[in-house]
């Protein structure tokens with residue numbers, strides 16, 4: 001999978017990666033059409049409204065200025081004709097005054113319209129932005145859910161996901177900016193048409209004077225992006241430190257180890273280095289920006305001088321002078337904001353790269369186009385044929401040469417020391433990963449030929465690092481089969497099988513009691529109590545194969561006995577794989593696989609393995625001795 005890598009770093013000191021080339025920055029503009037398309041999909045109706053209203057709004061400035069020019073010319077005309085002596089109450093009878101009043105009323109109307117349109121447009125923009133942010137967040141969640149487990153264990157992907165997440169919040173302003181740009185463009189054209197009639201070459205002067213400011217903005221935007229991009233891992237670490245330092249889950253350990261100082265210092269150090277990198281750019285940007293803007297101002301005043309000069313020489317009227325000078329001032333600000341805005345849009349388009357490139361990551365573990373129907377019931381069972389697997393980016397085989405059969409209806413236990421490969425085997429069995437070597441067959445056909453969803457529905461796994469959901473107790477069990485969330489009888493039955501019903505019976509709110517301390521009404525459970533809830537999830541499924549990875553590690557001896565008693569009853573017609581370090585659990589299995597260093601060392605029943613006298617017998621003796 002082509003994962004983007006961040007630029008080279010040395011010893012925690014960060015130089016921004018060289019800003020992308022001008023061409024690359026222009027190429028990033030290709031992200032705009034899909035961006036606009038996704039905004040359009042958010043709400044076509046609002047899009048049409050904002051475009052139409054902005055178009056109207058764009059034509060107002062030039063109209064207002066032109067009416068202003070007419071007013072001044074009319075006033076000058078009245079002054080010259082001595083008509084001011086006319087009785088103002090008799091204005092109805094005077095065509096000249098009537099004309100002036102009309103012009104004044106028109107300008108007033110335009111001013112009110114401009115204000116109203118501006119407000120409506122910004123309201124629509126903020127609605128559209130929020131809708132866009134919501135729908136993109138949903139898309140992000142959905143896409144993230146479709147990715148492989150492998151992707152989530154990849155730091156590069158985490159960086160990309162983080163940048164994509166930040167884009168969602170930041171990019172909504174891009175919409176306002178883009179539309180504002182289009183609006184400014186229309187206004188500029190309307191001004192330019194007006195000015196062209198009077199002094200076409202003045203526009204050229206203005207444009208040339210603005211080029212340095214534009215290039216400067218372009219450059220510094222790209223630098224900001226480079227810094228932001230490069231510091232993603234550090235910003236993620238900042239978030240992580242913040243959570244570590246101030247969350248219910250970590251508070252216990254952080255307090256008892258006195259880690260607060262350490263976390264705060266680490267946070268401060270990191271955040272300051274990001275601050276320095278940003279400050280350097282901000283300072284240089286302000287310095288150069290000031291210089292470039294001055295060049296633009298010089299261009300503007302040069303044009304102003306020329307216009308004044310020509311008015312004095314009678315080539316322009318006073319109305320023309322006010323119209324031209326105001327048009328010029330507006331044109332200059334507009335052009336400046338258009339050009340810098342363009343470079344900002346180009347900068348933001350670079351950020352869109354992050355969002356879109358995240359959407360382009362494709363999962364590799366997929367269902368086949370023509371999946372084989374999942375066997376109901378499983379007949380032959382699962383067969384591992386010389387299966388080997390290496391974690392992505394690791395040289396070492398986590399498991400290798402795995403050869404065994406998990407028969408239908410069999411309870412298999414996996415034992416072995418830490419890191420022996422037990423969990424990895426289970427991940428392969430539930431197709432969270434595909435083997436790098438060998439194959440896994442289900443009833444004679446490779447696992448990959450079955451529909452992934454059917455496989456996951458038929459294989460229920462509870463991992464040792466199961467999730468403690470801060471939902472109510474019923475939902476905590478229902479997550480095992482979320483479609484059956486409303487089926488209280490099923491949830492209660494699952495709770496009964498895993499002995500979780502006793503735990504829930506003691507909760508003040510029963511099944512409706514929220515668990516965990518994250519929310520105000522939550523009640524926390526002990527480790528073993530949480531585990532009983534988690535085991536109940538396995539019983540929520542109609543799984544033909546149940547996998548429990550150290551399911552009873554946190555249970556007391558009596559609870560463990562009970563859980564397994566009920567488990568045996570249930571697993572009569574099902575297969576099960578149980579990983580455990582406790583021999584009291586392991587010995588209940590039909591067969592036991594002893595793993596060591598990623599390989600299978602021995603397979604047999606408890607009695608067979610004990611009498612064979614290998615590692616199993618040794619470990620069993622060791623644990624038994626502990627109880628004597």
Ligand SMILES: Nc1ncnc2c1ncn2[C@@H]1O[C@H](COP(=O)(O)OP(=O)(O)OP(=O)(O)O)[C@@H](O)[C@H]1O
Pocket residue numbers: 153391392394398416417418419420421422423424425
């Ligand atoms: N996500 C991962 N990425 C890289 N290596 C991993 C990953 N998960 C496990 N490993 C490595 O693979 C090997 C097998 O790990 P596995 O989790 O299967 O062991 P285990 O037998 O379940 O151990 P334990 O009893 O401690 O749970 C170990 O050496 C471990 O370091």
